[in-house]
Amino acid sequence: MGRQPCCDKRGLKRGPWTIEEDHKLMNFILNNGIQCWRLVPKLAGLPRCGKSCRLRWINYLRPDLKRGAITEAEEEMIIRLHARFGNRWSKIASHFPGRTDNEIKNHWNTRIKKKLKVLGLDPVTHNPIEQHENCKAKHEGIQQSSSSREQEDNLELNSHDNSSSKDNQMSEREGKSSFGLDETNLSSINQVWESLEAGSMLKPEADPSNVFPVGIDEDLPADFLQQWIDSPSHMLSWDGFNNLEEILL
DNA sequence: AAACGTATCAACCGCTGGGGT
DNA sequence: TACCCCAGCGGTTGATACGTT
Structure with a gap:
């Protein structure tokens, strides 16, 4: 078999x-x-x-691999892209010439996830955690009969949105999130980043060339x-x- | 200095989808 | 259409570096 x-x-x-x-x-x-x-x-x-x-x-x-730690500017970009594409690491990595999907995935799992949690955002849905918990509680109240595993499965489906490529292509074309994010999700992410920038946790002077550094190998x-x-x-x-x-x- | 816990990341595993026949 | 092969992908694991007690 x-x-x-x-x-x-x-x-x-x-x-x-x-x-x-x-x-x-x-x-x-x-x-x-x-x-x-x-x-x-x-x-x-x-x-x-x-x-x-x-x-x-x-x-x-x-x-053509880019060596060295992922910069905060790159990190910000990863979070924005993750909000849009979910765990499609190769898709995300394609926006970072010289970075690998594995590298970005590892960075997400070991650092960004924690950072988001500290900031009160659910790393899976990018929703504020309290709001998410409330919604979940409400949902559980209404649908007492459905098992928690079913709900997990649904979340899983939403978050992975695996290769329903038609949907992805459509939502990408429309400039919407294929990750099931609505405007509220995206604006909450943006709010957090704005507050981070305001609090100078990010270096606004970060050199954008660090984000997209190196050309392609045949060169x-x-x-x-x-x-x-x-x-x-x-x-x-x-x-x-x-x-x-x-x-x- | 040693023991233990935690973080990081390279590498592996198994699945999926595309292309060829 | 069905099957096979392969590259690519994402999740997971395990080794090791690092920090703390």
């Missing part, structure tokens, strides 16, 4: 990648490009599955990449990318 595994896992390595593995994968992709991820580990001589290689490349090795000078690959020190430190913007401009 079920699908066959994406690859024969016997003899395949798992867990953290070594510098040598990174080096091999980087070298292979830059020399050969990516046609089929399943073939990449075989051709590159890596004891990994294609999926693992793909993830490593996307989340760590891609030369990278080939010799720069090769130099980077050949240099063992760059495999140990990502500082080599700190001045990527200067190189690209």
Whole structure:
């Protein structure tokens, strides 16, 4: 029953990648490009599955990745986008060149969620928490027969709005939230951000170029990449990318 | 200094949807 | 139309770094 595994896992390595593995994968992709991820580990001589290689490349090795902590300006943008798209991390990440969906997802789960809770906002619905609780209580009062699990399921459905792509496309076109947010939700989010800005928790002078920093990988000078690959020190430190913007401009 | 708790993030797992046959 | 394969996605886990007692 079920699908066959994406690859024969016997003899395949798992867990953290070594510098040598990174080096091999980087070298292979830059020399050969990516046609089929399943073939990449075989051709590159890596004891990994294609999926693992793909993830490593996307989340760590891609030369156009932006390194360093997520700025407050980026954070603000993430919250606004999350209010609109929900947990569609790749969609959100597409607004941040150089950031990965995994990075944004992790940042959301570990930091932003908490921040919103402190600010009195429900990280799922982006509603003020009290209001949300009241609504829930009201709802429970009316529908005593329905189980709490059913309600959770409904919330889940609303929040995920998974791939009812038609709906999404429509609401995106109309400039509405595909996440089930109405004007009230969005304005409450905006109010919080305005108050944050007023209280200078945000740095208004934040350089907008930090948000959308780096161009696309095909623009990278080939010799720069090769130099980077050949240099063992760059495999140990990502500082080599700190001045990527200067190189690209 | 050691033990414990918490936060962070890289990596994995399983599901989904698109494309090809 | 049905099936298969694959890339991509989002949720979850586990290792480790960091902070606190």
